[in-house]
Amino acid sequence: MSIAVAVLGAAGRMGQTTVAAIEAAEDLELVASLDMGDDVAALAGVADVAVDFTVPSATEANVHALIDAGVHAVVGTTGWDEDALGRVREHLSRRADVGALIAPNFALSAVLAMKFAEMAAPLFASAEVVELHHPRKVDAPSGTAAHTARGIAAARARAGLGPMPDATEIDPGGARGADMDGVHVHALRMTGLVAHEQVFLSNPGELLTIRTDSFDRSSFMPGVLLAVRTVAGRPGLTLGLDGYLDL
Template sequence: MSDIKVAVLGAGGRMGTQACAAVEAADGLELVARLGRGDEVSAETLAGADVAVDFTVPAVTEANVHAVLDAGAHAVVGTTGWDDASRGRVAAHLAELSPRGQGGTGALGVLIAPNFGLSAVLAMTFAAKAARYFESAEVVELHHPNKVDAPSGTARHTAAAIAAARAEAGRGPSPDATESGWDARGADVDGVRVHAVRLRGLVAHEEILFGNEGEQLVIRQDSFDRASFMPGVLLAIRSVVSRPGLTVGLEHVLDLS
């Protein structure tokens, strides 16, 4: 079987640099293009890539994905800032493409991962399973101060999964008697409060807090180095070529049954 050809968008950034090195060191993958800030995304600049990995910024990531699809390549996206509308536009674009894709290599796929850290994916999965059993639930995410969006994509994904599990279980809103100072209560993501911390020295961390009368469950995940994200990136690259359509969350390609 031939190697999967990979292009990295945002190759000059911290995550992009790590991704390039990981692809180059991995069996069965070949790095064919490094695109930096201002580089056009096209079939020519992608240099025949089967998969393009986007580690750019929220302002350009959706446009990049559409350009990657138009070029006939699959996309793996680690950039945050996505919402229902932007994901919907990508899903519609995928639906418009011919069953054989634009490059004759089969139906195209896009995998958007709010977090590539395996510990983070497991924490989100555990939180979704625990959510139905607790009266209260809140999320705290902690990141380096250079992060441009808040709350993080990981925290939003976590909160949305918690909210869905609570709704399925028939649980109402978490108890909260707050009458003033709502700005101190964090963002509201589908009814789950999410708090964002930006602090020098941090990389990426999340605490999910659950409470009942007389008990508390805390799920904590810490990423101390961006190298910890690379196994998930490589897994996503290898998986997306056989997953047509839109996939949101790395948990869908892990065996977490």
């Protein structure tokens, strides 16, 4: 028996890619493609799961409407703050049969890179993060790299590790990059690239490198499909795809 899936924001770039991926999956059935103005409540009894790739101004209302309709929600739209997450958590506490995943990144390789970096961090003397993105990006470093660095810093702190060794005294141009909670992060902006990250972890005599390359939007689809297949079995709110990976 296949899972009935609706896509919200189906006309957008991520929405179109999602529609195509669901149509190509044998165990999933696309039952609705919604865009601005369409009625989410009408999905009650029609869709098992809805994927939301809409816009920050619409996504919270969509999620509450999906919960009311008894439809599990997989959300890739950004813009969620703690207050908004709290309201969803509260709403779900009254609907024990519904699950929701809100995730900033569905690329499995990026999600795993963050997780592995955090797991490895307490075991290495040094760790730094290099990210590479297309040159149209306005902010540096990337959200994923910042998240990775903070995860490394937190894991080191939990393990009681002190600051990493660094004798740098002369660095007039700032080549050492951004210091995020004690972890240095470096950002490259290059034509032709999409989204790439290298995490370096080292000890005397050894170097561990975790590298992730996302070449295009299709890289998000294995993660989206995994979430669609998993969400019904995970009532309540889950933050981040790694919550579904059972690592």
